[in-house]
Amino acid sequence: MALLEVSGVERAFYGVHALQGADLKVEAGRITGLIGPNGAGKTTLFNCITGVIPPDRGRIVFDGRDIAGLRPDQITRLGLVRTFQIARGLPRLSVLDNLMLYGADQPGEDRSEEHTSELQSRFGISYAV
Numbered sequence: 001m002a003l004l005e006v007s008g009v010e011r012a013f014y015g016v017h018a019l020q021g022a023d024l025k026v027e028a029g030r031i032t033g034l035i036g037p038n039g040a041g042k043t044t045l046f047n048c049i050t051g052v053i054p055p056d057r058g059r060i061v062f063d064g065r066d067i068a069g070l071r072p073d074q075i076t077r078l079g080l081v082r083t084f085q086i087a088r089g090l091p092r093l094s095v096l097d098n099l100m101l102y103g104a105d106q107p108g109e110d111r112s113e114e115h116t117s118e119l120q121s122r123f124g125i126s127y128a129v
Helices: 042-049 072-077 095-099 113-123
Strands: 002-013 016-027 057-062
Touching (some): 002 042
């Protein structure tokens, strides 16, 4: 069973169809990417999934629950959290510091010194204070 399943999602803005029957499955424990050219509807799909805008049609099921039409705060409380792309990092910060800019206390986030050291070792990041 998919952790997140999007089926037949449609969304239009003033007659312009941004999504026409979007389907997506994300399996638990997997990393899934969504790629496409500018204007393909990727951001609109993320906005529908995370409750920023409601879909006109279709189903969005997260962890067995239909979340289409829920507010972003309700979806976040269910454990589906969105981060936003930072198109350009902050040049005066290290790579690690740029990566640590996520909001605190997000589900699944571990900012402990032990976890940070593990990530540094795993990805070959050297970090000096």
